[in-house]
Amino acid sequence: MAAKKSLKILAIETSCDETAAAVIEGSPRSEGNPRIKSNALASQAKIHGLFGGVVPEVAARNHVPAIIPLIELALSQAKVKLKEIDYIAVTQGPGLITSLMVGVETARTLGLVLRKPVLPINHLEAHIYASFVEKKIRFPALILTVSGGHTMLVLMKAHGNFKILGETLDDAAGEAFDKSARLLGLSYPGGANLSKLARNGSPLAFDFPRPMIKKDNLSFSFSGLKTAVFYEVIKHKKLTAKLKADIAASTQQAIVESLLAKLNKAIKKFRPKTIMLGGGVAANKLLRKEFVKSAKNHKIRYSIPKPEYCTDNAAMIGLAAYYRLRNKKIKADNRFDADPQLVLK
Numbered sequence: 001m002a003a004k005k006s007l008k009i010l011a012i013e014t015s016c017d018e019t020a021a022a023v024i025e026g027s028p029r030s031e032g033n034p035r036i037k038s039n040a041l042a043s044q045a046k047i048h049g050l051f052g053g054v055v056p057e058v059a060a061r062n063h064v065p066a067i068i069p070l071i072e073l074a075l076s077q078a079k080v081k082l083k084e085i086d087y088i089a090v091t092q093g094p095g096l097i098t099s100l101m102v103g104v105e106t107a108r109t110l111g112l113v114l115r116k117p118v119l120p121i122n123h124l125e126a127h128i129y130a131s132f133v134e135k136k137i138r139f140p141a142l143i144l145t146v147s148g149g150h151t152m153l154v155l156m157k158a159h160g161n162f163k164i165l166g167e168t169l170d171d172a173a174g175e176a177f178d179k180s181a182r183l184l185g186l187s188y189p190g191g192a193n194l195s196k197l198a199r200n201g202s203p204l205a206f207d208f209p210r211p212m213i214k215k216d217n218l219s220f221s222f223s224g225l226k227t228a229v230f231y232e233v234i235k236h237k238k239l240t241a242k243l244k245a246d247i248a249a250s251t252q253q254a255i256v257e258s259l260l261a262k263l264n265k266a267i268k269k270f271r272p273k274t275i276m277l278g279g280g281v282a283a284n285k286l287l288r289k290e291f292v293k294s295a296k297n298h299k300i301r302y303s304i305p306k307p308e309y310c311t312d313n314a315a316m317i318g319l320a321a322y323y324r325l326r327n328k329k330i331k332a333d334n335r336f337d338a339d340p341q342l343v344l345k
């Protein structure tokens with residue numbers, strides 16, 4: 001039998017409020033990176049903006065009518081027919097249970113009807129693999145994953161080999177952005193809006209807390225920052241545009257400095273060959289700039305995905321599935337359930 005030339009994966013992501021589908025194609029053996037043939041996404045940000053944050057039941061209900069048209073869109077943009085797909089990959093967790101269930105049930109049903117193997121993928125691992133889109137990664141790699149639900153430093157010694165070095169003890173960095181943005185009256189999702197506002201403000205206007213910065217560990221903490229922003233906001237009778245921009249810039253500065261302090265500590269301790277940034281907060285311009293500066297100071301290679309691969313998307317799910325398949329570190333399973341607490345291992 002002739003060797004199979006390429007591997008085509010249909011990937012599905014529904015862990016939070018983005019419905020996403022993508023098609024990835026790559027060689028089953030070669031060392032090169034796979035190609036992202038399509039990356040389709042339907043954001044529910046406007047709907048959840050009305051509530052000031054993601055409402056799990058609303059998110060799940062909105063995934064249902066969107067998921068099949070998005071899969072069709074991803075296939076047509078990739079010019080691939082459903083029957084040509086070799087595997088279906090889907091986010092198993094972590095995330096919102098009702099949202100995850102929509103993706104998992106869709107993938108399992110498609111797998112059953114089309115007799116295609118289904119691959120359960122960890123969302124956090126997928127955020128890490130978004131860094132593999134363009135760059136060649138040398139191991140050991142150190143990854144800073146910063147999203148709305150997670151803030152963690154991970155050491156990756158090889159494909160599929162992850163060690164969590166430190167995590168947040170309370171709020172995630174994205175949560176700190178979103179909660180502070182809400183206090184400033186900005187619409188959801190607040191991170192990007194807060195960083196836009198920060199452009200007109202001074203990062204030195206307020207000395208907001210950077211709680212774990214001096215501690216000799218790799219843990220993070222952001223709940224104190226939100227409280228400090230709250231007390232600053234209520235101190236003023238009226239929030240002028242200048243004051244709002246200063247609070248935004250000072251908040252962003254405190255978050256980015258806290259992240260960088262631990263990243264630099266981990267670089268010194270573990271001497272990685274590559275550093276990678278992932279998760280929705282990795283779309284933040286100041287964080288990207290400081291991350292590159294740190295890589296250059298330490299003379300190590302770095303990888304930061306394009307913003308569309310930082311925030312939730314299905315291409316990263318396909319990439320994680322592809323590398324697991326290529327390294328024979330996954331078994332197809334058409335019976336698994338969504339797992340909102342799935343851990344990275």
Ligand code: KG4
Pocket residue numbers: 016146147148149150173174175177178189190191192195279280281282283284285310311312
């Ligand atoms: O990875 P992601 O899309 O979803 C989760 O898995 O959580 O991350 C979403 C988070 C939100 O908290 C959002 O406000 C934040 O990423 N975010 C940003 C920016 N763009 C998205 N935070 C700061 N600056 C940005 N430009």
Ligand code: ZN
Pocket residue numbers: 123127147148279280311312
């Ligand atoms: Zn995410």
